[in-house]
Amino acid sequence: MMVRSLIFVSATSVVLLCAAAPDAEQLGWHPASDAVVVTTDSLAYCHTLERTIETRAPASFQNVRLLETQGARLCDSGHVRPGIDRLRRALQLLRHS
Amino acid sequence: MMRTIVAFVRLRLRSAGLSFSLAYGLLYALSSALFLSFLWWRTTGLMERQVEQAVDADYHALAEHWVQDGLPGLVLAIQDRLEQNVDDDAIYLLVAPDGRKIEGNLVSWPRNVTRTDVNYERAILRDGVKATSLLHAYDLPGGCRIIVGRDIRGRAILRPLLADTLVWSWVMVTLLAVGGALVVRGIFKRIVSSIARTTAAITHGDMAQRVPLMGNEVDLVAVVVNEMLDRIVRLMDGVRQVSNAIAHDLRTPISRARAQLEDAALNCHTTDELRGAIERAVSDLDHVTAVFEALMRIAQIEAGARRAAFETFDLATVLTDIGELYSAAAEDAHLTLTTALPGEQQFYGDQRMIQQAVANMLDNAIKFSPQASTITLSCAVDSKSAPQRRVTIAVSDEGIGMNESDLARASERFFRAETARNTPGAGLGLSLVQAIAQLHGGHLELSRRNPGLRVALVLPLATKPPPRTDRNSMTQDSSASHLSATPVLVSGSA
Amino acid sequence: MRILLVEDDPTVRSFTAKGLREAGHVVEESDNGKDGLFMAVSENFDLVILDRMLPGGIDGLRILQTLRSQNNATPVLILSALADVDERVAGLKAGGDDYMTKPFAFSEMLARVEALARRGRAEQAPQTKLSVADLEIDLLSRTVKRGNERIDLQPREFRLLEFLMRHAGQVVTRTMLLERVWDYHFDPQTNVIDVHVSRLRQKVDKPFDTALIHTIRNAGYILRAE
Structure with a gap:
């Protein structure tokens, strides 16, 4: 009697833990062929943003320029996403000022 | 043999302790698993809903641009949002009715994103790195379609992290539970083994052992076990005492009868002599039978089996009848028997047993009273309220009485006071009265008078049968109180 | 028999x-x-x-x-x-x-x-009167007469005599008397029955020439006309 209830309890807890654990399916690790490319991570988008800043920002906006330069440099050296991040911040700064 | 039994008992105890603690540990592990799973489910669910709400709000804002400024306004809004997206998680895709991409940061419409009423979780490729996104498609008026989504890479990272944390904390909790279970098992084992050690010692014959008290809840068991042991010791003493007494008090008349018969066989010359010897032997044997009968009766009453014959009857009538039966005998012995009885008194008990008890008390009084003295049979009810109400049936004489030490031993089986050695009797009368008192849940009171003795039967007055559940406890009570076999002593009133 | x-x-x-x-x-x-x-x-x-x-x-x-x-x-x-x-x-x-x-x-x-x-x-014939020699008892009026003389008895004495009369000519033991007349089922240590019988004798036999109640040694009593 005792042994049977023990087995039941342990089995239940294992099942619950398995249910609780995240599985690969749910996290969406699909094969690369299925994945859609996000275009705003590209060097091209980097340049688009640079051009936008150039056209909108007067030369006197030193902070914006600084961020733009940093972003452009990061993009050119291959760090596209950090670069885009800088450029977006520059644009945000530009809007708020 | 005894050792094997003890070892077997030990083993059973051990496994009992183990399964007890195992069950405790597993229960603990199970409940913590349940709790942590719930926590995980709630947290991830909350994160998911937040993203969904953000996506939906975003779409409604864009739809407003569409309504106000048409397609160019919407395109501008999307561009603007992508430019300002410092969090780097926004995903948009606007396509024309023919499927051509108008604006957005997805390269193409993902396959399998068809319905507009569900959220899709789809893989995306960001700068060559796979990530997960939550996408929601909407139909715009005019045939255009739009996807609004979010990169949920953060959630995807957080979720296994959270799961890991919870799993690990579950492991810790389970380890703690197992540890606790082992501790509990240890405590359990210690408690039980202290009782087992004591009882094992008792089974080996060491009657002096007792379970040590530890000052905690275990004492409840320990005290009961100790009381049980005390009782066993007293019972064993009682058995020893009675068997000694039987050996003495039955052997005497049997050997007397034997001697008489042997003597008659060898030395009697006339038929009359022979007949006389045989008659004396027969009367000795009758005495043995009477002692046996009294002993059996006492044993039977003490076993509590006689409560079956309980009924409600008028105690006054019963006592009056016995008084009448004995008054003649008293008169014959030149004594006066006076009675002080109520007109009527209903009583719940065994009528025959009460008759027997009172007859024994009167027999004793008549036997030990000097000529021209008075014996009083009285019955009185005390003034207490119903449940504690008691009736006292007393027989007082003006006879030789008893000294204090004899009083204490008077109801022991076969006890006979020194002064009573020469009167006939087996010394069982008061034992029987005492047993009858206890059968009725009452007790026997002996007190000295000057001169004489007062023997009182104090019985609880229950006119109705006690509830059935009471029956066992009553029998137990009466047999338990029997163990303190001394009757209640009332110090001499003189 | x-x-x-x-x-x-x-x-x-x-x-x-x-x-x-x-x-x-x-x-x-x-x-x-x-x-x-x-x-x-x-x-x-x-x-x-x-x-x-x-x-x-x-x-x-x-x-x-x-x-x-x-x-x-x-x-x-x-x-x-x-x-x-x-x-x-x-x-x-x-x-x-x-x-x-x-x-x-x-x-x-x-x-x-x-x-x-x-x-x-x-049991075949219920009786209202019992008599042995010149002793006669009436079970209805509960009166006792010997010869022409009326004898006054206590209720219990009457029942004792009635029992002896019903078993006239037969030995009745003390235990039988205790069981049937008093309805007690124990052995008294004192000779209570003897005392009651001797009291009955005082009333029924003593004043008359012949005794009807006799003691049988080692057995009990018998009521009979000699």
Whole structure:
């Protein structure tokens, strides 16, 4: 009697833990062929943003320029996403000022 | 043999302790698993809903641009949002009715994103790195379609992290539970083994052992076990005492009868002599039978089996009848028997047993009273309220009485006071009265008078049968109180 | 009287049978329950003496129950080594007419046997008056007369005399008196019965020339005209 209830309890807890654990399916690790490319991570988008800043920002906006330069440099050296991040911040700064 | 039994008992105890603690540990592990799973489910669910709400709000804002400024306004809004997206998680895709991409940061419409009423979780490729996104498609008026989504890479990272944390904390909790279970098992084992050690010692014959008290809840068991042991010791003493007494008090008349018969066989010359010897032997044997009968009766009453014959009857009538039966005998012995009885008194008990008890008390009084003295049979009810109400049936004489030490031993089986050695009797009368008192849940009171003795039967007055559940406890009570076999002593009133 | 004695102990059986024969009865013996039951149902007896515990699978109570279930009203005296009050009640409930515990004195048994036989006859005609020699009692008016003289008795004394009269010419033992007149089932240590009988004698015998109540040594009393 005792042994049977023990087995039941342990089995239940294992099942619950398995249910609780995240599985690969749910996290969406699909094969690369299925994945859609996000275009705003590209060097091209980097340049688009640079051009936008150039056209909108007067030369006197030193902070914006600084961020733009940093972003452009990061993009050119291959760090596209950090670069885009800088450029977006520059644009945000530009809007708020 | 005894050792094997003890070892077997030990083993059973051990496994009992183990399964007890195992069950405790597993229960603990199970409940913590349940709790942590719930926590995980709630947290991830909350994160998911937040993203969904953000996506939906975003779409409604864009739809407003569409309504106000048409397609160019919407395109501008999307561009603007992508430019300002410092969090780097926004995903948009606007396509024309023919499927051509108008604006957005997805390269193409993902396959399998068809319905507009569900959220899709789809893989995306960001700068060559796979990530997960939550996408929601909407139909715009005019045939255009739009996807609004979010990169949920953060959630995807957080979720296994959270799961890991919870799993690990579950492991810790389970380890703690197992540890606790082992501790509990240890405590359990210690408690039980202290009782087992004591009882094992008792089974080996060491009657002096007792379970040590530890000052905690275990004492409840320990005290009961100790009381049980005390009782066993007293019972064993009682058995020893009675068997000694039987050996003495039955052997005497049997050997007397034997001697008489042997003597008659060898030395009697006339038929009359022979007949006389045989008659004396027969009367000795009758005495043995009477002692046996009294002993059996006492044993039977003490076993509590006689409560079956309980009924409600008028105690006054019963006592009056016995008084009448004995008054003649008293008169014959030149004594006066006076009675002080109520007109009527209903009583719940065994009528025959009460008759027997009172007859024994009167027999004793008549036997030990000097000529021209008075014996009083009285019955009185005390003034207490119903449940504690008691009736006292007393027989007082003006006879030789008893000294204090004899009083204490008077109801022991076969006890006979020194002064009573020469009167006939087996010394069982008061034992029987005492047993009858206890059968009725009452007790026997002996007190000295000057001169004489007062023997009182104090019985609880229950006119109705006690509830059935009471029956066992009553029998137990009466047999338990029997163990303190001394009757209640009332110090001499003189 | 024709008596069936079912008793497995040979000593007790032969002793009892011998005594009963000497007292003028015809005794058939059986040493086991099976034969005893057969004899009891197939022959006519005036009395059956049954031991409660018998070998052969059929005990005394079974025989008694079988007899009674066949509407056989033969008086039955049960003998038993079980002195328990409950056992006595069980025996009487099963249809027994009297119950004696072993060991017993033969005089006691003989007295009870005679009493049972008498009862079988007496029950046929209810009486309102009993008389022995010149002693006469009226059960309705509860009066006692000896010769022409009226005797005043206490209620209990009347019942004692009534019992002796009903068993006139028969020995009645002290235990029988205690059981039937007082309805007590214990052995008093004192001679209470003797005292009551002697009081009765004071009233019934003492003032007259001849005594009717006699003491039988080692047995009890008998009421008879000499």
